[in-house]
Amino acid sequence: MIALFAGLALLVSAAVAAVVLREHRRTALVFASLVVAGCAMAIVPAIGVLASGHAVHVAFHYNLPGGDWVFGIDPLSAVFLVALFSVGSVAAVYGTGYMALGRTAAWPCHAVFALELAALALVLSAQAVVPFMAAWELMAIGSLLLILTEYRVAEARRAGLIYIVATHVGTLALFALFALLARTGNDWSFRALATAATSPDGADYRNAVLGLSLVAFGIKAGLFPLHFWLPPAHAAAPSHVSALLSGVVIKIGIYGLLRVITLLGGAPAWWGWCVLAIGLGSAVLGVLWALAQHDIKRLLAYHSVENIGIILMGLGAGALGAAYGHPLVATLGYAAALLHTLNHALFKSLLFLGAGTVYRITGTRNLEQLGGLARAVPLTWLGFLVGSIAIIGVPPLNGFVSEWLVFQALFRAGHANDALRLAILVMPGLALAGGLALACFAKVGGVVFLGTPRAPRELTKSPQLGTLEIAPLALAGACAFIGLLPFVVLPAMLGAGAFVAGIQLPSVEARATATMVGGTAITIAAITLSLLALAIWFISRGLRRNAPVRLSQTWSCGYAAVTARMQYTASSFAAPLVDLFGRLSGVRVHKGASVFHSEPVDLVLDRAVSPWWNVIVRLALRLRPLQQGRLSRYLVYVIGTVVALLTYLVVRAGGVPK
Secondary structure, eight states: HHHHHHHHHHHHHHHOOOOOOOOHOOOOOOOHHHHHHHHHHHHHHHHHHHHHHHEEEEEEOEEEEEEEEOEEOOOHHHHHHHHHHHHHHHHHHHHHHHHSSSSSSSSHHHHHHHHHHHHHHHHHHHBBBHHHHHHHHHHHHHHHHHGGGGGGHHHHHHHHHHHHHHHHHHHHHHHHHHHHHSSOSSSHHHHHHHHTTTGGGGGGGGHHHHHHHHHHHHHTTTTTTOOHHHHHHHHHSOHHHHHIIIIITTTTHHHHHHHHHHHHTSOOOOHHHHHHHHHHHHHHHHHHHHHHSSBBHHHHHHHHHHHHHHHHHHHHHHHHHTTOOHHHHHHHHHHHHHHHHHHHHHHHHHHHHHHHHHHHHHHOOOOOOOOTTTSHHHHHHHHHHHHHHHTTTTSHHHHHHHHHHHHHHHHHTOOOGGGGGGGGHHHHHHHHHHHHHHHHHHHHHHHHSSSSOSSOOOOOOOTHHHHHHHHTHHHHHHHHHHHHHHHHHHHHHHHHHHHHHHHHHGTHHHHHHTTHHHHHHHHHHHHHHHHHHHHHHHHHHHHHHOOOOOOOOOOOTOOOOOOGGGOOOOOHHHHHHHHHHHGGGOOEEEEEESSSEEOOOOOIIIIIHHHHHHHHHHHHHGGGGGGGOOHHHHHHHHHHHHHHHHHHHHHHHSOOOO
């Protein structure tokens, strides 16, 4: 734990350095160095816990509010800490170059970014209610400030408003959740809450706690239909902040759900079925709505909803396996959820950083105006290609490993002799999400990086582009490492999954590891085919280099002059698939004599949340005169309220005592 707190001290020092140095030419170097050093130091105990499987903790006994403030790292929190410090260090380095190319002052963003990393680490290491809630609120405020980095833009202000309302609704649910858990506990440490929750007296409120957890942590995770804050926030924030939001911040919701399971000693079957169904809806609808997007960052944000759905499928399978007494399914399901959490943090951050580079050199996020960038930023194209292959779950990268583990958990569930077998019915939905993701990233990669620019645009050239291109390659290397050597990380994930399930890993480890044999064979086959294709490409390239060149005019499809605007647009590429889903795709089409334009809308935010919000605003405006009266009127309000409360107490007590 000493290394963790030392690392957090370095992160706070990075924030202080950014504030003190401000616009100094060495600010970026000092800030990035301190953040990388802090993350490198703090990740060591997390890796140690994953390797050994033994938790560590420390308690502060100083008559603090809520009892002792306990911090610790167990296998569950260690997985999320590894994701946090891996993504945070790379995003911080990238952010120095990204902010240098913008018009907004960089030092406030740098300072808040470092403090946000520290707050996230405290949330993940807190083992008592009060420090957890304090760190949770710091995390929420830090996220808001980072989203509002470009506060002069109306889009950022609207995204910040939606985020802060949504996140504090979740916080209220979190207060209620801990209030129920602390009813019978001796103190507010997680260990005491777990003891109280597993006692006979705790059975009365277990279902309420689990229901509140879906609201409190579901909003943070961005699961459907509580995802509506996520696309605006990810699109408005700077790209390295979007990488942190998508890679880590929304995963705190997943951490919270898993932590509640450990506190309650498991979850009933109804909760597992709910999580599985929500995961299916999030995965399919998230990727469908991503396919309809024109904004590259909003597209990636909806893919976060999709991947949260995949994580929830693994979590639901694990909860059901534990509820129905199938320890292997429970271990595989929870391990799949944790591994996909780590993998998604890596490849989604890589994709957001690539999208940020595209935005910085072109000045637009609109897919319809992009094209031909592979030659201008080849390393960004390479990193984006790696991230795209990983996110669609194709071997030999890390996305395939965790999605294969989800499939295996569902396959094992299908072999059960009880109601658990019905869990296999979500597998077609998972396969559908993978197919739509393939189409979506074929669209993005082809439209943005291949072909020719669809609109005349002068690309920005700066020495800072080197940082923007090179830094994300570290994440690409991590994706390849896990994909090529899954046996290095799989034991740790299985151990963490067994920890959440509350079972002994040795009892299922051999069978759980055996499930990856088929995946390893597929990976080897994919590597072989990739190397063969690469060899054929090099050979054909050498032959073409020595062959005589023959020039001829190609058929122009009947057009006298072919222009770049005749290329497929992102909308036209996706239209055949999007049209299959009709209104569910959320596409609004504008037709006219001289125009045909499609516009994606969020069915939850634009059709449900915003109308109800407008009703609340109109009601609040009607009640505003109550705040604009005289003092005598306010006294009447107070007296009336006191009389009403006294009347309630008398009625509840059974009448006036004689």
